[in-house]
Amino acid sequence: MKTMFIALLLVAAPLAAAPTPEAVTVKVNGLVCDFCARSIEAMMKKRPDVSGVHVDLDKGEVHLALKANATLDDPTLKKLITDSGYAVTGIERRASPAGREFQARPQ
């Protein structure tokens, strides 16, 4: 029994420690034009830590899927969006175990 318990721990430990990809929602002002919002996608595509990006014009939101182990801190994220031509009003983060919090655009 003890051997089985140790074996279970050995198997489960790496799984528990596995990094969980993060989904980020950035609330943005000024997001009204598809053609112009392509700048956000272009800026994010340059990032090695972003696996997907989607823009919701109706809600004024940018949805990002980060790669496992990736971190994209708020100041960097805010600068990327600002350089794209928009104003950040809020950033929400949550774990995305399946990495499919939204229909991420493959890159």
Next chain:
Amino acid sequence: MRFLTAALCAVLAAAPAVARPVSYPGGVTLMQELDPMMGSALLHYTPDRHYSVGGRYLRLREAEANLAGGQVTWLARRWNMPSAQANVYVTGMAGGAWRDGETARPGGFVEAQADWENRRVMLMGMARLTHADNLGTSDMQMARIGWAPYAGDYGDAHLWLFAQVMRDSAMQDEVQPAIVGRILYRTILVEAGVTDRGGLILNSVFRF
């Protein structure tokens, strides 16, 4: 001479209305215009979100004249609102103007442009002062109002319809109206329209 100046100003009038003249850092934009009197191309690069630099060439077909030079556009002010965006741009171009077979003389323009848009309505106004040593000086103003029949989602093809008026000191101060249709798809913008005198307008923008 007067015709050449008028043609030059008419050509220049169409360019800034097409699309946002400052892109994102590292962005490259190619803009093309064609109408019965001219062909034009502008290639610009945006090193910083506040300005873009590029080169423009214009061919005035009927007048058999040309204008080429460098152009800088500064994003003077941007307002990002929850459901709208507004911008003020200032542009300067300096280069040379010449008729076929003649020597180029210094020429260029300064321009101010302002726009406001939400997902269904767009307003734009601009004013420009143009001068070339061999073409003279003129001023021009233009206004556009646009309407989108539907608010498409990201990735959809977007349609806009514009009513446009332009007044040009080199064209007897006449106000020349036009209607223009615009289709946006991802990083491609295409416009087609017609003036009240039957002149065809075809513009396109490609952003890389």
